[in-house]
Amino acid sequence: MTRILGIETSCDETSAAVLDGSGDEVDVRSLVILSQDVHRVFGGVVPEIASRAHLTSIVPVVSKALDDAATPLDDVDAIGVTCAPGLIGALLVGVCYAKSLAFARGIPVVGVHHMEGHLFATALESRDAVPPFTGLLVSGGHTLLVDVEAWGRYRLLGATRDDAAGEAFDKVAKLLGLPYPGGRHIEALALGADPSRFRFSRPMVRRKDTPADANYYAFSFSGLKTAVLNAVKSSADIDADRAAIARGFQDALVDSLVEKTFRAAVAYGRTRIVLGGGVACNSALVVAMRERVREIGATVFAPSPRLATDNAAMIARAGLFHFERGERAGLDLNAYASQPIPGLVAA
Ligand code: KG4
Ligand code: ZN
Numbered sequence: 001m002t003r004i005l006g007i008e009t010s011c012d013e014t015s016a017a018v019l020d021g022s023g024d025e026v027d028v029r030s031l032v033i034l035s036q037d038v039h040r041v042f043g044g045v046v047p048e049i050a051s052r053a054h055l056t057s058i059v060p061v062v063s064k065a066l067d068d069a070a071t072p073l074d075d076v077d078a079i080g081v082t083c084a085p086g087l088i089g090a091l092l093v094g095v096c097y098a099k100s101l102a103f104a105r106g107i108p109v110v111g112v113h114h115m116e117g118h119l120f121a122t123a124l125e126s127r128d129a130v131p132p133f134t135g136l137l138v139s140g141g142h143t144l145l146v147d148v149e150a151w152g153r154y155r156l157l158g159a160t161r162d163d164a165a166g167e168a169f170d171k172v173a174k175l176l177g178l179p180y181p182g183g184r185h186i187e188a189l190a191l192g193a194d195p196s197r198f199r200f201s202r203p204m205v206r207r208k209d210t211p212a213d214a215n216y217y218a219f220s221f222s223g224l225k226t227a228v229l230n231a232v233k234s235s236a237d238i239d240a241d242r243a244a245i246a247r248g249f250q251d252a253l254v255d256s257l258v259e260k261t262f263r264a265a266v267a268y269g270r271t272r273i274v275l276g277g278g279v280a281c282n283s284a285l286v287v288a289m290r291e292r293v294r295e296i297g298a299t300v301f302a303p304s305p306r307l308a309t310d311n312a313a314m315i316a317r318a319g320l321f322h323f324e325r326g327e328r329a330g331l332d333l334n335a336y337a338s339q340p341i342p343g344l345v346a347a
Pocket of ligand 2: 114118139277309310
């Protein structure tokens with residue numbers, strides 16, 4: 001059994017967690033997540049402010065996670081820290097702090113890819129959300145469709161050609177005059193709104209698509225965003241139309257995510273679908289996904305909001321996997337704003 005400390009600072013959450021485990025048998029002993037509310041004022045994450053906020057929070061957040069887990073540093077066997085992708089200044093805070101602990105206390109460190117962390121998140125609470133599965137990661141910065149044959153063997157099938165799914169939610173929320181981050185506000189507004197008043201076309205979904213088409217698994221949301229903008233501009237009474245526009249947007253985006261995921265599950269014969277990232281909090285997405293994959297008898301696993309959004313428990317879990325494989329980072333471990341997920345296999 002390994003006791004691992006996870007550290008996550010890639011965007012606007014400072015998070016630390018302590019996990020006990022071996023293989024898929026893990027126990028989350030503690031999880032602390034400090035969200036930086038300051039960015040709301042600016043309508044988006046301001047990188048320099050994020051780095052500074054991580055600097056002031058990292059020590060108390062890690063201390064709290066260790067205290068909550070009743071774990072002195074001497075009992076920590078390994079540290080898993082997010083080293084890519086993300087805001088470079090924000091990532092560096094976590095990476096430098098992890099390396100300092102490693103150097104001072106002789107604790108081994110492994111660097112973790114943030115998106116691989118998201119793939120592991122749901123398994124922390126659903127024992128069956130383990131490979132093989134079709135993974136759909138939908139966050140503010142990424143939209144990835146991945147076939148997960150085994151932990152550490154990832155076939156990247158599709159990504160967004162432009163905006164990420166969460167980014168589209170946030171931008172459309174702004175067009176509709178809703179607060180940032182806008183995903184949950186759109187979901188709330190769309191609930192119960194008339195789905196037939198605004199029907200936007202489903203991005204990158206055509207009935208005659210075949211696996212040979214380059215965009216068979218790809219996503220694109222900027223055209224949909226423009227369609228929403230046009231609807232807002234031509235509305236005679238936006239207060240009366242706002243909810244129906246939100247509904248039309250969400251339906252189109254969800255349909256596109258669901259259809260591509262369904263295609264991937266069929267193509268690779270998977271009967272498990274695992275969702276991750278902030279947009280996986282969206283109930284309309286989860287419900288539509290369950291309905292679509294019923295005909296192939298697949299089960300959909302969605303993480304609870306605390307594990308869907310950025311957190312260090314998923315980083316500790318992915319770190320445990322790499323630690324158990326014997327991987328160790330040196331003190332030259334660095335942070336990278338973008339980097340492919342490790343363990344990619346040819347599609
Ligand atoms: O994974 P996450 O916490 O951070 C990133 O790594 O980006 O995802 C944040 C994104 C935001 O764009 C937010 O609007 C979206 O997740 N989000 C939602 C919902 N809750 C959060 N989108 C749609 N419906 C929701 N209920
Ligand atoms: Zn994330």
